[in-house]
Amino acid sequence: MLDPNAIRERIVGALPGSEVDVRDTTGTGDHFEARVVSPAFAGKSMVEQHQLVYAPLQDWLKTGELHALALKTYSPEQWKKFGNR
């Protein structure tokens, strides 16, 4: 079982300066959703943004400890534009 904070810490560790919210969507510690706003996303496609978030979580994803992580990613500029939907 994973803790949302553990996931959050890894993402922030890999993407310094990011604003990260992680939520356990099922209460079972293996399905999560995350919203990540990071300066590292500027100029990147959404696929590239998601891959940057998945990278520090690879071992958990491989073992299945982390079964699913639904992502919303934004550069600071995209967050201003689309964050309030």
Added chain:
Amino acid sequence: MTPELKARFDEAVRNNKIVLFMKGNAMFPQCGFSARALQILQQHGQVHTVDVLADPEVRQGIKEYSNWPTIPQVFINGKFVGGSDILMELEERGELAEMIAGKTPA
């Protein structure tokens, strides 16, 4: 992935503006995520679909080709765009139409 298979993928995404690797075909999608992706894309034009269930080699190979672990997978103007979540998000942001029109890089 064999070079022959890679060449097939290259050809499919080069010769079609919108390509969807999906479970099932356009008439009978076999998965809710594939069906939703198809529905979104069809609002923007003709979609070339590839049924990954028809060929295990394609089903595995496409994941290596795009370096993305799940099906469906969307390619626009030759470039890998993402799976169903990303597609929905791009549609909500209004970026999908621009991408297909070639106004923003995919």
